[in-house]
């Protein structure tokens with residue numbers, strides 16, 4: 001039987017990493033990381049409801065130190081702690097899904113520290129992904145809505161204001 005952290009999200013989908021598998025790196029959660037993943041999955045259940053109750057694809061959850069750094073994750077990424085999930089291949093498109101979720105963060109109705117629209121492209125529903133991160137150490141979420149874009153080869157994060165237009 002699959003090990004489920006919440007009704008719809010399994011441990012396996014929150015820890016799998018093709019990079020870790022290829023490189024033979026351990027990505028097994030510690031007890032604390034597993035607890036953090038359960039919190040993330042609780043938020044993902046709410047996101048799933050907002051998006052109509054359809055299955056969500058988690059492209060990355062926990063990325064322990066070497067896995068995160070090797071995959072090019074930010075050095076201080078909360079993925080290292082098991083406090084984040086990336087969502088991809090979302091029903092109706094990644095950017096469109098972001099537009100549905102962001103207002104809940106803006107109204108502080110989802111306990112999300114940072115939601116980041118990562119590398120969306122206009123009219124390319126499969127481009128980019130959504131990063132959802134929770135606050136470290138059980139702290140209060142900041143409800144930040146950000147976008148990430150490549151500027152001259154470097155990733156730049158900026159505050160994304162309503163309306164969350166790609167233009």
Ligand SMILES: [Zn+2]
Nearest residue numbers: 084085086131
């Ligand atoms: Zn992420």
